Amino acid sequence: MASNEVEPVRVIVWMVPRTLSTVFLKSMSNLDRVKIISEPFTCASAFGPERLVKGAVEGFVDTVSDISSKAEMDMGLDHNLYTYKWVKESLLEGTYPGKVAVVCKDTAMSIPKDKYDMIPRGYRHAFMIRHPNKLFKSWNKMFAAMMPHPGEGFLFSEMLKASGAEGYGFKELFDLYEYVKKSGLEKNPIIIDSDDLLMDPEGILRKFCKSSGLQYTDKLLKFEAGDGVVKQWAASKLQLQANKAVYGVYQAAFDSTCFKKPTNMDPPPRSEFSDDLLECIDVSMPYYEKLHTDRLTV
Template sequence: MADATRTTNRVFLWTVGRSLSTVFTKCLSFVDGIQIINEPFHMALLCGPERLRDDGSRIQAIFDAMVARASAVSQGNGYDVNISTYDWAKKMLEADYPGKQIVFCKDFAFALRENYDWIPQGYRHTFLIRDPRKMFLSFKKLWAKLLQDNSFQYQELPPYINPPKHAFGELYELYQYVHDHGLEKDPIIIDADDLQKYPGSILLQYCKAVGIPYSENLLEWEAGTGVVDSWKLADVLEQANRLEEGGFYDAAFSSTHFLPLGDPPSRDEMDDDLLPLIDKSMVFYDKMYAARIKPE
């Protein structure tokens, strides 16, 4: 392993889906001397040689169709997803990045599949959470759009999208693991609503805690996907999210700043299929929320 793990400031952001993690990553992309690595374990889970699949399902069919369509518009900037094993992802995260003072990776805790041997060495471990009511509602709207089916039920999603503990349980268990095993003495947690309402305060505290230079210039940026050219990510993900329609990151790439949103919907306004997921996830969310960085 390169000595760069000791000399380069390395920060990992673990999160759940639809949590503003991509717009947060886009924001940090404008820090001088930073190398962004985007979802390497997630790509191993979805597309690499060790991927999970649900052949025959309409979810798998639409996912495969999106990947195929994305491949047709390849710009060749990403790495070949066919080499994206978990071991390869770990080695890539621990590799040397000449000229870079900071390496920042964001990924989903559930993508580790509870195999913590894949956690890369030399990283600070931080966490981004979002109110499960907002997260699950956003995810359901996205997949209903992709499936063109407003009657779609969330439980139809396979385990590589809707993991056994619905992403929040996996995130909380990883949070406990890095603390209990000495990988992170005081894990930093930020909440998406706080980030949207108080971006200057939350971003300043986060950057100070993990050793990333902060500037108020990070609070505004240009819309578009050009920043992705500097990211290290799989070709499939890079291509799929440049599509005119259906990209998972459409809102993030069109953003120019953090935009406050309203309160989460009431329980009576939520679809019945989401209520059990929300109830199970709120237990983990509340524990992490209590330990989060608070606005100053």
């Protein structure tokens, strides 16, 4: 780094899928002189040379990869680059001349405890949460859309466990939260509940930026529809192809132009869920409640 350049503020947002994290990242793209990094450890764990998925999920990932690789895509990085060491040293700890901020989002379940030494240095750590009833309803819907042959395969909980989320995502998030505090990597982790973000986007984003050292701008509240901004992100091409060809996991976020408050903020009742999903919810709820207690408030 040139002597006249300032080290950028670096923030990594850990999350469980379906917490509005992609919309959040799209918002962060409107920061001045920012480098955005999307789900690098997720790519390493699912698609990279050291992938961690196991059992029946391996065949499913192979099918997704095969279908996705045929989709036309003019952006993204080669997923074969994504070893854990490369993600840490080249992407997350890399130098970005001219940038004053680096913002990354990723899943906690993609970096198991035996990979904690791959957590990058020099970052503020934030965590995104969402009420488990809302989250698992959305996540299961996404999972169903991903299945090549609906009605066949395995239970949602089995898919999570085979993907490395023995605690269904929330335990992994809480374990990582505890680790960054106890290890000294982060004295004051920032927790955002997606409901709070939807209720008061400006208030939460102002508080988040102040807490993390980022420079707030009203440009964070409105963004253009489409994936044009994604061309500036460091994201794997295969994940972007999978969004286009298989499951559209990011599409609603790419199409969004703001944080839109739903007409009904109540969590769906337990009666809507299968026994399998209720197990995921019940295991997750204590971890969610602990994190929710320390969340960012305005």
